[in-house]
Amino acid sequence: MIGRMNATGPLAQVKGAFSVSAKRGFEVLFGKLAFAFAVLVIVSPAILVFLWMLSLSLKTEVENTAFPPVFIPGTLTLQNFYAVFESSPFALYTLNSIIVSGTATGLALLVGVPAGYGIAKARANGIAVLILIARMTPGLSYLIPLFIMFRFLGLTNSLTPIIITHLVITVPIVVWIMIGFFENLPRELEESALIDGASLWQAFWRIALPLSRPGIVVAAILAFIFSWNNFIFGVVLAGRETRTLPVAVYNVLTFEQISWGPLAAAALVVTLPVLVLTVVIQKQIVGGLTSGAVKGG
Amino acid sequence: MSVEAPAGIALGRSGNPAVRRWQYLLFAAPALVAVFLVIVFPWAFTVFMSMHDWGVVGSRTYVGADNFLRLLSDSRFIESIGHTLYFTALAIVLPVVLGVFAAVVFHRSFPMRGVLRAIFIMPMMATPVAIALVWTMMFHPQLGVLNYLLTSVGLPPSLWVYSPTTVIPALVLVEVWHWTPLVMLIVLGGLASLPTEPYESALIDGASAWQMFRHITLPLVMPFIMVAVIIRAIDALKTFDTIFVITQGGPGTASETINIFLYLQAFAFYDIGYASAVVVVFFVIIVVFSLILLWARQRTLWVVDN
Numbered sequence: 329m330i331g332r333m334n335a336t337g338p339l340a341q342v343k344g345a346f347s348v349s350a351k352r353g354f355e356v357l358f359g360k361l362a363f364a365f366a367v368l369v370i371v372s373p374a375i376l377v378f379l380w381m382l383s384l385s386l387k388t389e390v391e392n393t394a395f396p397p398v399f400i401p402g403t404l405t406l407q408n409f410y411a412v413f414e415s416s417p418f419a420l421y422t423l424n425s426i427i428v429s430g431t432a433t434g435l436a437l438l439v440g441v442p443a444g445y446g447i448a449k450a451r452a453n454g455i456a457v458l459i460l461i462a463r464m465t466p467g468l469s470y471l472i473p474l475f476i477m478f479r480f481l482g483l484t485n486s487l488t489p490i491i492i493t494h495l496v497i498t499v500p501i502v503v504w505i506m507i508g509f510f511e512n513l514p515r516e517l518e519e520s521a522l523i524d525g526a527s528l529w530q531a532f533w534r535i536a537l538p539l540s541r542p543g544i545v546v547a548a549i550l551a552f553i554f555s556w557n558n559f560i561f562g563v564v565l566a567g568r569e570t571r572t573l574p575v576a577v578y579n580v581l582t583f584e585q586i587s588w589g590p591l592a593a594a595a596l597v598v599t600l601p602v603l604v605l606t607v608v609i610q611k612q613i614v615g616g617l618t619s620g621a622v623k624g625g
Numbered sequence: 626m627s628v629e630a631p632a633g634i635a636l637g638r639s640g641n642p643a644v645r646r647w648q649y650l651l652f653a654a655p656a657l658v659a660v661f662l663v664i665v666f667p668w669a670f671t672v673f674m675s676m677h678d679w680g681v682v683g684s685r686t687y688v689g690a691d692n693f694l695r696l697l698s699d700s701r702f703i704e705s706i707g708h709t710l711y712f713t714a715l716a717i718v719l720p721v722v723l724g725v726f727a728a729v730v731f732h733r734s735f736p737m738r739g740v741l742r743a744i745f746i747m748p749m750m751a752t753p754v755a756i757a758l759v760w761t762m763m764f765h766p767q768l769g770v771l772n773y774l775l776t777s778v779g780l781p782p783s784l785w786v787y788s789p790t791t792v793i794p795a796l797v798l799v800e801v802w803h804w805t806p807l808v809m810l811i812v813l814g815g816l817a818s819l820p821t822e823p824y825e826s827a828l829i830d831g832a833s834a835w836q837m838f839r840h841i842t843l844p845l846v847m848p849f850i851m852v853a854v855i856i857r858a859i860d861a862l863k864t865f866d867t868i869f870v871i872t873q874g875g876p877g878t879a880s881e882t883i884n885i886f887l888y889l890q891a892f893a894f895y896d897i898g899y900a901s902a903v904v905v906v907f908f909v910i911i912v913v914f915s916l917i918l919l920w921a922r923q924r925t926l927w928v929v930d931n
Contacts, residue, residue: 363733367741381755469904472900607747
């Protein structure tokens with residue numbers, strides 16, 4: 329904003345003499361440089377932390393614990409990644425995470441998409457507020473009663489309780505995003521279908537649902553990512569065989585205190601799929617994130 | 626799922642709006658059942674447990690308000706409220722200030738804006754546990770990259786999360802890194818919706834860039850900033866992953882927030898009734914906080930309307 333002001337600002341217009349044009353050119357250049365610097369300052373923390381994670385995961389242990397730190401690896405090695413997959417059943421934990429987040433997202437779509445439609449059409453703000461309160465409540469507070477219930481039902485050491493608790497994250501995200509989406513859908517098509525004698529269910533299933541595919545994709549991806557990232561439910565409920573990836577990574581920390589390479593490699597394995605997904609679909613998810621301002625747990 | 630309609634919804638031809646509203650609500654029924662089972666029921670059960678002395682093996686005796694009275698005299702809990710408020714205040718103010726600045730920058734068009742914005746929002750999507758691990762390594766007092774950067778520009782090294790005085794600001798640093806992008810996205814959405822006329826007349830009146838930001842942009846996007854503040858407040862109050870992974874509430878209890886205290890009571894000491902009382906108090910704090918901020922938001926709307 330600063331740069332543009334200097335370029336077309338009133339000062340330049342009023343004076344308008346030949347001598348000013350050089351000064352004005354300088355001001356434009358200065359403004360552009362200042363702006364480029366601002367962009368650099370804003371973006372660099374994100375880049376640097378991710379690059380540091382990458383660097384740690386590809387270096388040998390000697391270089392990782394050197395001081396001053398080695399930024400560019402002297403010798404690239406994948407040893408850290410091998411170590412992660414050899415020392416613990418990381419492949420199993422990856423599969424667990426895919427099953428948990430996939431199922432929790434699927435179930436949330438199944439109940440959440442029609443719910444978003446119904447709430448949007450009935451303008452049921454009370455229900456929307458209920459969903460919002462669910463969003464506000466700390467994940468831990470659901471955990472105590474659910475933990476006791478699962479023990480009572482004998483549902484330990486399986487993925488089922490973890491999937492059920494992940495619904496706490498995925499259902500509100502899907503419902504909230506779909507309410508916003510269906511509210512903005514033009515209603516003429518459905519209404520003419522209803523006049524032609526279709527039932528409400530048919531109007532939803534044949535007309536509204538196909539039109540809402542972009543919204544469903546956004547809701548599904550965001551629900552999946554926030555379920556994938558969730559740590560708190562897994563750390564309480566998961567046993568040795570049922571850990572999700574974030575819990576598994578946390579355990580790498582507790583067992584290998586100073587071993588930075590494998591730690592960074594494990595961290596990268598967990599978060600890389602999410603980062604790739606973010607970059608690929610960033611345009612679509614920006615809208616979903618701002619309308620719902622979602623975050624699970 | 627078949628195209629055949631469930632019985633209740635088949636009556637869609639009814640023209641009565643009230644009837645139709647109930648029919649639409651049937652669409653929400655399965656979700657409401659799910660919400661009831663995993664959200665409302667646990668809630669009611671928590672309130673019930675908070676009034677009992679509840680051991681993990683299932684032994685329980687009714688104790689009325691004893692758990693709540695015990696909380697009032699538990700200095701560790703009182704301190705955890707202080708830590709939470711300190712952490713929350715910093716974790717609201719810094720991301721909001723930086724996020725507004727970033728939004729103003731990203732509101733302009735410049736080369737590679739899409740790519741840079743994608744990079745900028747990556748932190749908020751990244752897995753918190755993974756990021757917390759990387760920061761743990763960066764915070765290391767002897768070998769960490771942060772102290773190397775400080776000393777290389779001539780500043781004294783810091784103990785970061787290893788000292789009781791710096792642990793909370795250091796943890797906030799991670800939080801700022803994580804969540805500034807969300808503030809930026811919300812405010813960016815606000816900036817995109819602003820009218821252009823006030824700027825045009827301000828330009829004619831010879832306003833400076835800062836004056837235009839201060840007197841036009843800021844008041845107009847204030848409702849969006851307040852939304853960001855509310856969301857930030859709720860998320861900061863219940864931050865768990867970052868603190869748990871990096872410090873587990875330490876050193877000592879210097880970074881033990883309500884959420885960490887709650888976790889320890891419930892799943893380290895298995896004092897379920899007491900932990901349930903913490904949940905109830907915690908929820909009240911969150912609701913009160915949200916109501917205050919919502920009230921503040923109404924006020925900003927009112928100011929803008931005038």
